[in-house]
Amino acid sequence: xxxxxxxxxxxxxxxxxxxxxxxxxxxxxxxxxxxxxxxxxxxxxxxxxxxxxxxxxxxxxxxxxxxxxxxxxxxxxxxxxxxxxxxxxxxxxxxxxxxxxxxxxxxxxxxxxxxxxxxxxxxxxxxxxxxxxxxxxxxxxxxxxxxxxxxxxxxxxxxxxxxxxxxxxxxxxxxxxxxxxxxxxxxxxxxxxxxxxxxxxxxxxxxxxxxxxxxxxxxxxxxxxxxxxxxxxxxxxxxxxxxxxxxxxxxxxxxxxxxxxxxxxxxxxxxxxxxxxxxxxxxxxxxxxxxxxxxxxxxxxxxxxxxxxxxxxxxxxxxxxxxxxxxxxxxxxxxxxxxxxxxxxxxxxxxxxxxxxxxxxxxxx
Numbered sequence: 559x560x561x562x563x564x565x566x567x568x569x570x571x572x573x574x575x576x577x578x579x580x581x582x583x584x585x586x587x588x589x590x591x592x593x594x595x596x597x598x599x600x601x602x603x604x605x606x607x608x609x610x611x612x613x614x615x616x617x618x619x620x621x622x623x624x625x626x627x628x629x630x631x632x633x634x635x636x637x638x639x640x641x642x643x644x645x646x647x648x649x650x651x652x653x654x655x656x657x658x659x660x661x662x663x664x665x666x667x668x669x670x671x672x673x674x675x676x677x678x679x680x681x682x683x684x685x686x687x688x689x690x691x692x693x694x695x696x697x698x699x700x701x702x703x704x705x706x707x708x709x710x711x712x713x714x715x716x717x718x719x720x721x722x723x724x725x726x727x728x729x730x731x732x733x734x735x736x737x738x739x740x741x742x743x744x745x746x747x748x749x750x751x752x753x754x755x756x757x758x759x760x761x762x763x764x765x766x767x768x769x770x771x772x773x774x775x776x777x778x779x780x781x782x783x784x785x786x787x788x789x790x791x792x793x794x795x796x797x798x799x800x801x802x803x804x805x806x807x808x809x810x811x812x813x814x815x816x817x818x819x820x821x822x823x824x825x826x827x828x829x830x831x832x833x834x835x836x837x838x839x840x841x842x843x844x845x846x847x848x849x850x851x852x853x854x855x856x857x858x859x860x861x862x863x864x865x866x867x868x869x870x871x872x873x874x875x876x877x878x879x880x881x882x883x884x885x886x887x888x889x890x891x892x893x894x895x896x897x898x899x900x901x902x903x904x905x906x907x908x909x910x911x912x913x914x915x916x917x918x919x920x921x922x923x
Contacts, residue, residue, distance in 0.1 A: 561592045562919060563622050563657070565633035565648060567599035571776075573746075574718070574836040575664045578911075579634060581719065582662070585912035586919075594622050598633070598644060615644065623651045630919050632660045635687075637671040637831060642683060649686045658691040660919060662716070665831035666854050668703045694918050696834040699855045714918045718834045719911035720843040720902065725814035729899060732845035734821050734891045738768030739881060742820040742846070744813065744837040745827075747775045747792055749782040752826030752851065752871070757795050757802065759877035764801055767885050772816060774805040780829075817844035821891065822884060824849040827856070828871040834859055839906045842898040847891055849880055863890075865898050 564586075566579035576599075586593050596618045600611045622628065631652060635645055652659050672683060687707040694714040695701055701713045741760060747753050753773070760771045777792070779785040796802050808816065817823070823841035826849065833855055838848055848866030850856045860866040867883070869876040884891050904910065917923070 561594075561626060561628045562586060562630045562632060563594050563596065563626060563628035565596045565598050565619075565631070566662075567634070568595075568597060571602075575634060577721070577836065578662075578664060578718070581721075581908060581911060582632065582915045585915045588912070589916060594626055594628070596622065600644075616647070619648055620651050623655050623657075628655070628657045630660060631655070631657045632662065632919060635661045635663055635668065637665050637668045639675075642671070646682070646686055649689050652689055658921070659689055660692050660694070661687075661690045662694045662918075663700065663703060664696065664833060666700060666703065666833040667831040669706065670830075672706060692918065692921060697855050697858050699858050700833060714914075714923070716911065716914040716918060717906055718836055718839050719906050719908045720836070720840045721810060721908055723810060723814040725811070725818050726843065728818060729845050732818075732895050732899070734888060734895065735819075738770065739763075739885050740770050740772070740819060740821045741881070742772045742774070742816065742823045742841070743825065744774050744808075744817075744823060744841065745825055745835065746778045747773065747788060748778045748780050748829065749788060750780045750827070750829045751832075752828060754791065754795075755872055755874050756824050756826055756877060757792075757799075758874045759881065760801070761795075761799060762874065762878050763881045764799075767882070769881070770801050770803060772803045772805060772820065774808045774813065774816060776807045813840070814844060817841060817846060820844070820846050822847045822849055822881070824877070825856075826851050826869055826871070826873075826877060828853050832856065839902060842902040843906065845895040845899045847884060847894045847898070849877070865894055865901065 564583060567576045568580055569576045598615060600608045633648060636642055675683060684707060692712050693704050693708050694716045696718050698715055701710060704713055743753055743756055745751050760769055763769050777785050777789045779788055796804055823846045825835060825838060828851060838859060841848055848860045849869060850860050851871045852868050853871050857868055862868040867880045869880055
């Protein structure tokens with residue numbers, strides 16, 4: 559590995575995929591190799607800004623492949639139609655290169671996207687994606703997303719990670735709150751992430767338990783509600799319930815400071831591309847109990863009654879039951895807190911992620 563071309567999106571905005579791509583770049587900084595970066599996100603700013611980003615991408619892909627002559631080309635594949643055109647453009651130029659092509663998949667809806675394309679376009683995608691030499695996914699079960707285009711022997715598992723922060727060092731002996739239950743929702747506020755089912759369940763729990771629900775994240779729409787409708791609905795709950803605290807979009811320090819005093823992080827998601835949410839790994843490292851749904855690969859990360867609790871999707875009653883169970887079982891909560899800190903400290907550290915990225919790029923199993 560002498561030269562690496564990295565193609566992906568960098569923060570801002572900071573989300574799981576952009577944070578992971580930035581960390582992959584940082585992993586290479588400690589290696590004896592040259593690398594170049596192509597920004598592949600065209601969003602944000604004006605139409606002119608997006609157009610200029612597209613033109614820059616169109617120019618830089620052939621320029622770096624022809625003149626930089628990389629040994630490895632590492633990219634993060636898309637699961638949208640426009641994004642797939644961007645990937646095809648890159649991979650077509652890869653046909654002119656002897657470089658090994660490496661794809662890192664971060665979402666859980668690639669297979670659905672692939673199989674729902676029109677017949678001819680699907681054939682093109684299947685043919686071109688087979689130019690890729692190695693793939694990486696976030697958890698074992700996600701390998702199935704790539705079976706149409708890759709052999710299992712060419713798929714690596716690279717665990718997601720938490721970013722180091724000074725607040726981690728304050729976790730000497732984290733114990734549950736003895737006055738009530740502190741719950742945090744730490745993700746994009748979007749209906750299919752289960753945020754409104756969570757709010758409804760906390761409203762019900764508040765009738766018998768002293769509870770606070772903290773919410774942090776920006777707003778986004780989905781098939782159920784637009785961004786503005788989502789924001790309006792959330793704000794209506796906020797106005798009526800003083801135990802709901804909204805923190806907006808939080809930075810790294812503020813996020814970890816918030817997690818330090820939280821008992822439970824809840825993400826009752828049924829979001830289409832949910833895979834291995836970074837927020838749950840961060841919550842584990844900060845000694846929180848996790849509540850999430852029996853959906854896609856979430857039960858592989860969170861084992862029921864071991865490092866958290868699993869609920870049925872869209873079930874307010876199930877969430878209510880789990881919150882009452884946690885509040886009534888202090889020893890269980892304390893045990894889960896300690897277990898999550900211990901397990902995540904090594905397995906999901908950014909240092910371990912860097913090692914795995916370098917091994918993936920080098921083809922070391």
